[in-house]
Amino acid sequence: MTQVIACIDGTDVSPAVCDYAAWASLRLTAPLEFLHVLDKSEYPTESNLSGNIGLGSRESLLDELAALDEQRGKLALEQGKLMLDAARQRAISQGIENPGSRQRHGNLVETLTEMERDIRLLVVGKHGSHLSQHIGSRLENVVRTLHRPILITTARFKTPERFMLAFDGSATTRKGVEMIASSPLLRDLPGHLVMVATDSAANREQLSGSQATLKQAGFDITTALVEGDVESVLCDYRYSHAIDLLIMGAYGHSVIRRFLVGSTTTSLIRNASVPILLLR
Structure with missing residues (x-):
């Protein structure tokens, strides 16, 4: 199970x-x-300290150090x-x-x-x-x-009340939408789909389709399509809408998922004051 x-x-x-x-x-x-x-x-299970002490050292000292390491591991x-x-x-x-x-x-x-x-x-x-x-x-x-x-x-617990999915239209985030829709984890919580990209008919269609999937599963979903720097847009949106759970896809080749191999993700996770759910 x-x-x-x-x-x-x-x-x-x-x-x-x-x-x-x-x-x-x-x-x-x-x-x-x-x-x-x-x-x-x-805390190694066995210690070999013979290389740490110069020639002429007493064997009893090695035994004593090994015993201290063993005691430290037990504690x-x-x-x-x-x-x-x-x-x-x-x-x-x-x-x-x-x-x-x-x-x-x-x-x-x-x-x-x-x-x-x-x-x-x-x-x-x-x-x-x-x-x-x-x-x-x-x-x-x-x-x-x-x-x-x-x-x-994060270091302090707060019961999540609303979530935001960083949506990029990729297969990973579309799968993330399906995972959210089929899971009871976020059921009954209002959600936001936020796409940082050019305002185009294709992007709006992708957002609308994912919104429909979640609405069909009973979610109250708001969408946003915003141009700009990905990290700044996501952080500003999270703050202005009191989002207390951020959801992202983990790894890949899209703009958002490249976060997790570069400094942008480091900054986002380090500075985020809310938990982050990474979907695979």
Whole structure:
């Protein structure tokens, strides 16, 4: 059975990740599981320190350092278990029945790849300090590797009340429209389809067709076709219409989806004060 998977790491965004994951789990009526991955690069299962100390060093010192590393790893595992238990209790208090938890020692991307078949929605937090290049190395690798919807949260939870899809007329965003129409995640929320492109009959027709698809599914949809800089237009529109959830297609060759391989996306995700749902 597919489920909502929430990645927590004990940083200040983890409570918001828990809350957005619980919100999504209830909306989707899908099971929720919390995941904590202890990075093997930071906490190796075995330590070989012989190359770190010069000739003549005592063997007992090497043994002592190895024991300290082992103890550090055990403490990190125990801390992770406590975090998972706290996340479960937080979700239960919000109405989630029997949320699961999973702890792994390894690599986050590899772990999620192994779990991909079971993921309906992945929820991860945005760490501003880790966004110096692209959208953060681990987050970028997750987005590039997984073919599942990914919700990137902000540090504070706010129940989404209206959403905006950055629409470019591509096959990916048309598929995104179909995904939104068929999913209960955003049902009953007013939505906006915003296309940053030349005002032409062809573009208006594409917007109108996607609007009709969502209206047929019961959505109240507003469309906008605006010329200008993509990031500026989307940010200004989001602000002026009080949008609290931005939806984008992940990767590709269109103007909007090229965001995710360049500085524009880095800026958009870093500066966004709302969560971003990436569709694949």
